[in-house]
Amino acid sequence: MNTIVIFDIDGVVRDVSGSYRRALADTVENFTLGAYRPTPVDIDQLKSEGIWNNDWEASQELIYRYFETQGQPREQLGLDYKNIVAFFQARYRGTDPENFTGYICDEPLLLSPSYLEQLTLAGIAWGFFSGATRASANYVLQSRLGLQSPVLIAMEDAPGKPDPTGLFATVRLLQQNIDKLSIIVYVGDTVADMYTVEKARNLQPEKTWIGVGVLPPHVQETPVWRDAYAETLRQAGAAIVLNNVQELTPAKIQAIRTATAKGGNLEDLRAELFSEE
Incomplete structure (x- = not known):
């Protein structure tokens, strides 16, 4: 892919x-x-x-x-x-x-190792860029999820978001085994995450950057809160907003890639993606 x-x-x-x-x-x-x-x-x-x-x-x-x-x-x-x-x-x-x-x-996990395995089997490279400390991030990735040396850029490795330096560093690590890069998708739950994608796009316009928003569990307690938070992410630049990260399946990623290849603005991309559901 x-x-x-x-x-x-x-x-x-x-x-x-x-x-x-x-x-x-x-x-x-x-x-x-x-x-x-x-x-x-x-x-x-x-x-x-x-x-x-x-x-x-x-x-x-x-x-x-x-x-x-x-x-x-x-x-x-x-x-x-x-x-x-x-x-x-x-x-x-x-x-x-x-x-x-x-x-x-006591942090509940929101994805499983099998989900990441699905991405790997589909030929999708994946990694992590987080503002968490490296010790905290490794605790969840290695101790909790059992991942072996995942690609990770953490707090100690780059300036805080929305500075895209850490995102660029993560891409460089993952791009080593890719012949021709098609798109880069960054999945986050905050406005800062979406702003990071926008700044990356402005600094490296030769690449295709897509921001995918995920609703954190606490905002899904009421429909009003959920919808308002989703709209905030969309206004910040999220192409789509999902209830859980595992909804970003290989098929959905392929739909993002196809819609992006057609060009157009964010609204066109969203319409194309939702028509796939």
Whole structure:
């Protein structure tokens, strides 16, 4: 197929609503002395701005914004970012320096190794580009899913999204065994993920870049929330939005490739893809 599919991890490969997002809420609550605990909607609204992919930075920003509503400028707060990160990690990773014991241990998986095997059998190269730390990403990919040395670009390897540097690095690693690259699909669950694809397209227009949105489990609790989140991803550039990553089957990827080859705009692509369903 000469196609590359690259997956984000959080919200795509694993459900982080009870881990990363819980740790984020815990952190904000702690540093606002219990006065404010952000709701899932609050967190989504922040992330819809497209620049808060790093949950440590997102925690700090929500703390700042809370105190600003109380009339305290952020310049006067004296927040220590290292303390914020340390508190967050104690919740998410746990306090044992040798083993994961925190919220990370209870993350539901959103795809299975057999799904990735289907992609391989269809001749589709795949890998991962995530803002998670390498240790956290490897925990889910290797320890939980049993993948052997998967292609991975993590937090330590590249600037945070929506900077596409890490996406480019992942493509270079996967492209080594491809004679003629057709399309690159990046699968993510946030506005920052879709913005990353757009920036990649602007910097490397000679390649065909497709953003596929996936709805994280927490937004599927109500139809209104689900539909609003899906529209946000589409507005950010997602060609299609799926309920689960495993809906991106080899057949669907082939449909994306065919529709893209015909040219046209995003609306034409979406219409073509939905006609295949």
